[in-house]
Amino acid sequence: MTAYYNEIDPYAAQWLRNLIARGHIAAGEVDERSIEDVRPDDLRGFTQCHFFAGIGGWPLAFRLAGWPDDRPVWSGSAPCQPFSAAGEGLGFADERHLWPLYFHLIKERRPSEIYGEQVAAAAKWLILVRSDLEALGYAVGAMPIEAASAGADHFRDRYFFMGHANGSRKLQPERPIAKQWGRPAHDGLRSMVDAPGFGWGEGWTEHEFRSRGFAAAVASIDGCQYVECPDGKWRRLPPPRVRWLGNGIPARVAKLRALGNAIDPRPAAAFIRAAREAIE
Template sequence: MYPASLFSGIGGFDLAAEWAGWTNAFNCEIDPFCRRVLQYHFPDAKQYTDIRATDFSLWAGRVDVLTGGFPCQPFSVAGKRRGTEDERHLWPEMLRAIREISPRWVVGENVRGILSWNDGMVFEQVCADLEAEGYEVQPFVLPACGVGAPHRRDRVWFVAHRTNAGSETVREGADGLLSGRTVADTDGERRPELHAAAKSGETNERDYAGGYEIPHWERFPTESPVCGGDDGFSARLDGITVPRWRAESIKAYGNAIVPQVACRIFKAIDECERCY
C-alpha cells in the first residue's frame, strides 16, 4: 500500500504506516517544529507545508490511503468551538485534496466534540462530502485505551473506501478493529455513540509490523508523557526533543493521533484488500 498524510503533525499516521510495512509518499504540515520532526524520521517522503497552497493533482491515482487528522480546535470542548467560523476549519481543504488525488481509501480523524458541535452538522457534512465523491463511509469512535493505553482519548475516525475501487463495502473486515471487539454499528446508521469502546487497562500481545516493534504502555504514570514512552510514539521521536523546544513538544504531542489505533485501522484495510 502507498499512503500519504495531511495535517501530519509529528507523524502519527506516518509512523503507523511504517509499522504496517507501507512506504509513505508525502506528508503535509504547516508547523515548522513538526516539519523538522517529519524530515528527521521520514526523510524519503515528499514534504509539503500549507495545504491551502498545495496542488495535489500530480498524485492523482498514485496514493492508496490518504490520511488526515484535520484540525480539531474548531470543535474541541477545550476551545471556543467556533466551528465553521474558525479559520482552522480545514475539512474543505482535505476534501479538495481527496478530489485531486482520488485515493482508494481515506482515513480521517477528529475529536469527539465534532459529534456534538451544532448537533453534529460538520460530522454529517464530512460523511456526506465523502459519499458525494464516490466513497462508502463508516465512522467509528475509537479510544486509545482500546490498544492498551492508560488513558481513554476518544477520537472519531472516518474510514472511507472508493466504491469503484474493487470492493462492495467498507464494513467487510472492519468489525473488530480493537482486539476482535465490534466497534461499528452494522445497520449502517451513523450512530458513533453506539460503538463499543474497549475497556481501559486491557493490553494485548506485542505486535510486530514492518520490521518494527510497536510500543506499548508499561510504566504509566511514572514517566512524563512528553519525555517518556507513554504517548504512543516510539522513543526515537523523544530523542530530538531539547529543552528550548519543550513547549513545542508538548503542543505537538497534544495534537497527535495515537499511532497504535491508526495501525489497527491499517491492518483492517489490509485485510479488506486481501479479500478482493
C-alpha cells in the same frame, strides 16, 4: 521518494524530515505551505499523501498495520480545535475548519483510499465528511476508538474514518474490534466496576462515558480513574486537562505542542487493519 507530507508548523515539519532520514516513515517530500496554497497538480507523482502530517502518526500507523510504502493511500486529520471541548466551540465557523480545502484536493485527485480521524465530540463534522465522500462515490466506514483499547495508557478518544473508492456500500467490520484484539471477558472486573463504592469519578458519569462511544470499562478509586485494557490489566489515567510542563526538556513547548497535536498510531493501525479486512 514515494510520499508527500504537508505540515505548516516548522518544528513538526523538521521532525518529519528527521523521521524520514532515520527511515521511520516513508521517504518523501515535506511541504510547509498552508493547505490552501496546495494545488492538485502539486500532488502528481506521489504514491502516498499525508496532510496535517504533524509528526508522522499516520505514516507510522500504516507501517504498523503492514501497509507497504509503495501502496497508494491518503491520510489527513484536520485540526480538531474547532470541535474540541478544549477549544472555543466555533465549529464550522472556525477558520481552522480546513476540511473543505482538503476535500477539494480529494475531489480533484480521487485517491483510492483515504484515512483520517477527529475528536469524538465532532459527530456533526463526521456527518459532513461522510456526506462529501459518499457524494464522490466512496464507501465510507467510521468508528470511535479510545487509545486505551489499543494498548495506550490514556484515552485520546477519536473517531476514525476511511473512504474506499471501489464501491458504494458502507463498510462495517464483521466483528467488534475489541474481539479482534482478543480481549477476554473479565466478568469479575466488570462486576467490580459496577460496585457502588467505585463510582465514575468527578466529571465522568457512566452516561457521559457511553454517550461518547467508549467501549472499555472504567472505574474510579479514591478520585483516580482506571481503564480496563485489552490485556485485562487496569491502568491509571491522568486527570483531565492536565498540562505537562516538562521542566528541563529542551524546546519543551514546541515538543509538547507537536505531541499534543499528534495522533496515537496504535489505534490508527488497528483501525487500518480492521478496514482492510472489511474490504478484502
